[in-house]
Amino acid sequence: MEEIVYAVQPVIVMLVGALLGAGYFAFLRWQTQVGGRNAALLVGAVCGVAGAMLLTAPLGYCMFESDKKNDDYIVGWIMVVLGLLLTLNIGSTLLWRFFRGQRLLPRGDTTPGAFRGRFGALYAAAALSPTILVLVYFVYLPMFDTLRLSTFLARFGAPRTRFVCVSNFSRMLGDLDYHSNLFLSFALSFGIIIITMSLALLIAAMLNQPIRGANIYRTFLIWPYAISPIVAGSIFGLLLGTESGIVNRVLDLTLGVKVPWLVTVPAAQFSVVLASVWNVIGFNILFYTAGLQTIPKDLLESASIDGANAWQRFARITFPLLSPFTFFLIVTNTIYAFFDTFGLIFVLTRGGPTESTFTAMYRVYVTGILASDIGKSTAQSLILFLIVVGITIFQFRVGQRRVQYGNY
Amino acid sequence: MTESASSRFVFDPSANQSRPLWRRLIPQRWYAHLILTISVIIITFPMFYALLISTQSNPEVWNHKFTPGDKFFENLHTVMVQRNMGRFMLNSFVIAMAISIGKTVMSVLAGLGLVYFRYPGKWLVFGFVLVTLIMPGDVLLIALYRRVVSFDGWPHPYFALTLPLLASATGVFIFRQHFMTMPPDLSEAAQLDGASPLQFLFRVLIPLSWNTIGALMVIMFLFGWNQFLWPLILLRDQNLQVVQWGMQSLSQNLEVGDNFGPMMMGVIITSLPPMIIFLILQRQFMKGFALTRDK
Numbered sequence: 001m002e003e004i005v006y007a008v009q010p011v012i013v014m015l016v017g018a019l020l021g022a023g024y025f026a027f028l029r030w031q032t033q034v035g036g037r038n039a040a041l042l043v044g045a046v047c048g049v050a051g052a053m054l055l056t057a058p059l060g061y062c063m064f065e066s067d068k069k070n071d072d073y074i075v076g077w078i079m080v081v082l083g084l085l086l087t088l089n090i091g092s093t094l095l096w097r098f099f100r101g102q103r104l105l106p107r108g109d110t111t112p113g114a115f116r117g118r119f120g121a122l123y124a125a126a127a128l129s130p131t132i133l134v135l136v137y138f139v140y141l142p143m144f145d146t147l148r149l150s151t152f153l154a155r156f157g158a159p160r161t162r163f164v165c166v167s168n169f170s171r172m173l174g175d176l177d178y179h180s181n182l183f184l185s186f187a188l189s190f191g192i193i194i195i196t197m198s199l200a201l202l203i204a205a206m207l208n209q210p211i212r213g214a215n216i217y218r219t220f221l222i223w224p225y226a227i228s229p230i231v232a233g234s235i236f237g238l239l240l241g242t243e244s245g246i247v248n249r250v251l252d253l254t255l256g257v258k259v260p261w262l263v264t265v266p267a268a269q270f271s272v273v274l275a276s277v278w279n280v281i282g283f284n285i286l287f288y289t290a291g292l293q294t295i296p297k298d299l300l301e302s303a304s305i306d307g308a309n310a311w312q313r314f315a316r317i318t319f320p321l322l323s324p325f326t327f328f329l330i331v332t333n334t335i336y337a338f339f340d341t342f343g344l345i346f347v348l349t350r351g352g353p354t355e356s357t358f359t360a361m362y363r364v365y366v367t368g369i370l371a372s373d374i375g376k377s378t379a380q381s382l383i384l385f386l387i388v389v390g391i392t393i394f395q396f397r398v399g400q401r402r403v404q405y406g407n408y
Numbered sequence: 409m410t411e412s413a414s415s416r417f418v419f420d421p422s423a424n425q426s427r428p429l430w431r432r433l434i435p436q437r438w439y440a441h442l443i444l445t446i447s448v449i450i451i452t453f454p455m456f457y458a459l460l461i462s463t464q465s466n467p468e469v470w471n472h473k474f475t476p477g478d479k480f481f482e483n484l485h486t487v488m489v490q491r492n493m494g495r496f497m498l499n500s501f502v503i504a505m506a507i508s509i510g511k512t513v514m515s516v517l518a519g520l521g522l523v524y525f526r527y528p529g530k531w532l533v534f535g536f537v538l539v540t541l542i543m544p545g546d547v548l549l550i551a552l553y554r555r556v557v558s559f560d561g562w563p564h565p566y567f568a569l570t571l572p573l574l575a576s577a578t579g580v581f582i583f584r585q586h587f588m589t590m591p592p593d594l595s596e597a598a599q600l601d602g603a604s605p606l607q608f609l610f611r612v613l614i615p616l617s618w619n620t621i622g623a624l625m626v627i628m629f630l631f632g633w634n635q636f637l638w639p640l641i642l643l644r645d646q647n648l649q650v651v652q653w654g655m656q657s658l659s660q661n662l663e664v665g666d667n668f669g670p671m672m673m674g675v676i677i678t679s680l681p682p683m684i685i686f687l688i689l690q691r692q693f694m695k696g697f698a699l700t701r702d703k
Contacts, residue, residue: 106531113592120525127521138572145551228634
């Protein structure tokens with residue numbers, strides 16, 4: 001009986017994929033009213049099957065075996081959904097290009113002024129090969145390793161590894177510590193984005209005024225960009241020390257309180273946000289200043305002739321036109337919060353008190369390097385990878401729509 | 409300059425004369441000066457405070473003295489000699505220069521290869537490079553470490569440290585965009601004169617790209633100088649460690665606080681080289697980002 005269940009599971013997965021794919025393509029067909037209905041259904045079903053198999057088949061559908069726990073099934077279905085998201089998006093884009101009679105793939109070469117002659121491709125290969133080689137050996141192969149190792153039980157120094165299917169992932173589902181690490185990373189990015197970007201926009205707007213000494217102000221304001229997270233952590237460790245820190249000294253003299261910034265729970269997390277904001281604000285000011293100078297002056301002038309006040313000009317013209325810069329900064333600030341805060345936290349709180357400032361990246365370091373559990377830490381790395389992919393897609397999707405909206 | 413003094417949206421030229429005297433005495437856009445001055449004070453305060461502390465002894469720090477102490481050279485000696493920061497700075501400088509030069513050279517070459525030649529599947533090559541933007545080094549850290557240490561033929565640990573960091577999707581993207589905005593007549597003319605692609609690169613493209621190269625060099629130098637996690641796990645020999653590692657070893661006993669003077673001296677000397685590079689290449693950096701007003 002159990003063998004039958006195991007044999008049937010992959011079929012069920014494929015059937016579900018086919019149904020979802022066909023359904024999604026039928027919906028698109030109905031929405032766009034372009035192309036043949038049967039062709040859409042067929043291609044949708046094929047893409048659905050491919051998507052369902054994409055991540056589960058390479059592991060031999062092991063997560064659906066009869067001896068697996070509920071969490072393994074859940075991870076299996078999440079993998080089906082992720083595979084479907086990928087294949088259905090690519091498949092529908094290509095199919096509808098075909099329906100509309102557009103080119104399926106981008107045109108190979110539209111560059112004017114390219115060098116003529118027979119050896120063009122050779123020259124190009126020579127010029128590109130250093131970059132391509134480094135990317136293959138040190139980015140693509142490690143990426144493949146990360147995918148593979150995340151399904152293994154492996155340790156540094158131990159020669160043997162054991163295939164453990166998706167248990168590295170399914171154990172994360174119930175790991176409350178890891179959940180709070182992830183939550184902290186998100187909360188940190190949220191705090192950094194809100195505080196840094198609003199302050200940076202205000203400062204950049206002031207820098208953009210025709211005032212004397214703007215260059216001097218700008219140099220002083222952009223400069224923390226050159227400071228490393230380690231240095232930022234060290235300085236804030238000095239500023240925020242309970243007895244030694246100048247901040248508590250001022251608070252003590254004015255309000256009569258001393259906040260144990262680095263050693264109590266909400267205060268330590270706030271300290272990390274504060275130090276991070278100081279560390280990244282220069283970069284944010286830099287890009288908002290660059291963004292403000294791309295805004296056409298005549299647009300603002302005609303708006304002010306039409307009677308728009310300063311706030312209306314900002315909210316209706318400047319801010320929408322800045323949206324490419326805003327989305328770029330949201331992405332870079334999120335990446336800073338997820339990855340680059342490691343050094344800052346390493347110095348400022350060492351992840352403490354009671355692991356309350358462990359970010360997801362800090363957890364990867366502790367699991368992979370200190371505890372030497374390669375499988376678990378690469379699985380955690382892949383979660384971070386999914387988040388990076390998620391925010392990149394967010395930037396492209398939402399960002400481009402907003403840009404088009406702002407395209408006057 | 410009259411242009412910068414006049415408001416951007418003034419349409420009545422007589423408006424300035426009709427203002428009362430007290431308003432003419434207050435500088436125009438005083439609020440901008442106010443906000444910017446406050447921002448500059450808040451943003452630069454931590455660094456100036458660190459500079460102050462770096463001259464003090466520990467009792468002075470704990471008593472919150474706001475006068476410079478006389479321990480500057482003592483702290484400098486402690487940090488540079490006893491705590492080996494001089495060595496770490498040299499190590500980091502070598503690493504950062506290797507990374508920034510390597511990345512820039514490879515990006516320029518890749519940009520050349522992506523713009524100035526015809527071959528099928530060019531978009532695929534560009535996509536292959538661009539997709540790596542979503543694979544940050546930190547995500548690959550564990551697997552990369554495993555791969556790098558499994559090979560024991562590295563002539564020096566720094567090759568293992570820098571080589572994996574040399575390809576830059578950002579750099580390739582920036583140079584591709586930069587070359588594509590250049591007028592195609594340039595390469596047409598160069599071809600008519602019988603220039604080879606390499607001559608074109610060295611005689612035309614690079615002289616026209618110094619701002620972009622400068623901007624990228626600043627970013628990449630900072631990237632190399634700020635490396636911490638990768639050297640932390642990769643380098644076994646403490647004498648080969650980088651300046652950020654030395655800095656974190658100075659701030660070990662943060663709460664105990666027995667070494668604030670040397671610690672802030674570490675902060676100052678760790679931040680000095682990137683700040684100097686930033687100031688020297690500021691013009692290129694700003695122009696690379698199209699930041700100057702008069703363009």
